[in-house]
Amino acid sequence: MNYTFSRYYLAFIRFRAQLFLIPFSYIYLPQEANPSISGKFLHKMSSSSEDARPRGPTKVISDLFLSSTWSDLSIVCGDVVFPAHKCVVCPQSGYFSRACNSSFIESSGKIVIEELEPIYLEKTLQFLYKGFYTRLSDMNTSPAVEFGHPSPIPSPIIRSLPYTTLSSVENGGLSKFHVHMYEQGDYFQIHDLKEKAKEHFKECFLRDLDRLFFRSTVNEVYCSTIETDRGLRDIVIETVLNDLPTLIDGTSTYLDKEDLKEMPEFTVDLCQASLVQNAYLMGIISECTQ
Structure with missing residues (x-):
């Protein structure tokens, strides 16, 4: 040709x-x-x-995100009411599946959630409808790319939230944001959301993280997960072990004696992992010297 x-x-x-x-x-x-x-x-x-290749929710489902069109479920969180669709949220979430099977929910068409932040509930719904979630961006900024997807200007629901609430979320750091999304996946029993949050957390943990955020993020990981849920905990321990010389040396020490005392579960995990790593290295040295 x-x-x-x-x-x-x-x-x-x-x-x-x-x-x-x-x-x-x-x-x-x-x-x-x-x-x-x-x-x-x-x-x-x-x-x-x-x-x-087509994968995840179709465009039809994606367009129904926060739309009252054909909505047969209202999720009330704080002062915010989120329109939803049972056929979308129930198959993906054990929480919504059980809630919508109750006789009260079937008659009222309403779920009331009092213990969660509306911001994170919206991001959870975004994942259920679109297959991904975006980080909250500054209210005054233009759309940007977040996590490989276009991050739209915040929805009217998010715009209506107090600035203090938004600031408290944003000031927690990017790693901590993904910890919160991992919590949502656990709370609503959405396995894929936990996996996505874990993936993002691993990518950004310790990246441009100052000492205050490091301590706060590690504490959040251990306070929000049970001992047998190793998803985020193992990432924290693995990352800390790999960067331990940097974390305990230099002008901005990330880890000191007080930190280890105040986070006992983290300290135990770190010590156990260090022992295993040292035993492995000693085994290699022993083989090489034979």
């Missing part, structure tokens, strides 16, 4: 893909096309084929 034909061929298969709603990455592109074109698109196809 010559260069001109390759251009027309690409335009044609793009049109066919759009016409039949077939992702462009599934269309075969001949190898003999101009290398400057085929190589570029073949690389794009191989690297983005997974992203092109």
Whole structure:
């Protein structure tokens, strides 16, 4: 094929893909096309084929997020009422499934949650409808990309919340935000939300984290999870062990004796992990010296 034909061929298969709603990455592109074109698109196809595959909630479900259209459930949290849809939230959440099966909820169509922050409930619903959640951004900023997805300007529900409430959430640090989302996954029994929060937490823990945030985040992890829930705890211990020289040395020490005293569960886990690591290293040294 010559260069001109390759251009027309690409335009044609793009049109066919759009016409039949077939992702462009599934269309075969001949190898003999101009290398400057085929190589570029073949690389794009191989690297983005997974992203092109439909997965998670469909666009129809995504568009129903915080929409009263066809809503058959109201979730009251504080002073905020969230419209929801049983067919979306119940299959994904053990909490909502059991709640909606009660005779009272069936008759009233309302769930009242008093012990949670409305902000985190909205982010939980965002995950159930869209398959991801975005971090709260400053009310005065424009949309930005958060966690690989466009972060829209905050919803009217979030806009209505007091600034002090928003500040208390944002000032907790990015790592702590994901700890809270992990809590929501546990509370509402949404396994995929816990996995997503754990993934984000691992990516950002200790990144640009000052001593105050470090102590607060570790304390939040251990206070919000039970001993057998190792999801976030293991990430904390693994990260601290890997960066221990940095954390206990230098001008801004992250860990001191007082911190270890005030977080006993963390201290025990850290000591046990250190012993296991030392035993492993001693075994390697012993093998090398034989």
